[in-house]
Amino acid sequence: QARLVESGGGLVQPGGSLRLSCTASGITMDDKVMAWFRQAPGKKREGVSCINADSWNTRYADSVNGRFTISRDNAKNTVYLEMNSVKPEDTGVYYCAAERLVVCSDVPRPSEYDYWGQGIQVTVSS
Numbered sequence: 001q002a003r004l005v006e007s008g009g010g011l012v013q014p015g016g017s018l019r020l021s022c023t024a025s026g027i028t029m030d031d032k033v034m035a036w037f038r039q040a041p042g043k044k045r046e047g048v049s050c051i052n053a054d055s056w057n058t059r060y061a062d063s064v065n066g067r068f069t070i071s072r073d074n075a076k077n078t079v080y081l082e083m084n085s086v087k088p089e090d091t092g093v094y095y096c097a098a099e100r101l102v103v104c105s106d107v108p109r110p111s112e113y114d115y116w117g118q119g120i121q122v123t124v125s126s
Helices: none
Strands: 003-007 010-012 018-025 033-039 046-051 058-060 068-073 078-083 092-099 120-124
Touching: 003 092, 018 033, 018 092, 018 120, 033 068, 033 078, 046 068, 046 078, 058 068, 078 092
Parallel strands: 010 120
Antiparallel strands: 003 018, 018 078, 033 046, 033 092, 046 058, 068 078, 092 120
């Protein structure tokens, strides 16, 4: 059974850093695009970043470009999201997702992804 599990969330002060991890089991990651999404209270789920299977291609939402970095380690079946210079508006539940039949050529869209983690809370507050 396919499973994605996020970790590393929590409370962080504005300007601080956090690293999220997402580890997959029951599926092969090395043929899939991996992505991060987030959902703030009362808002729609939005794409944050994606990375293609061999890490050649990455995309970021404008709101996080230059502050967040996505990476992956296929040997560990894990994708990461390094979050730097975080802002209160980065607060939300962060989800990782995986999909084989998609290309990481633009900010990821939730409707394109079939495999999802359960989400993890990130709160940016002083």
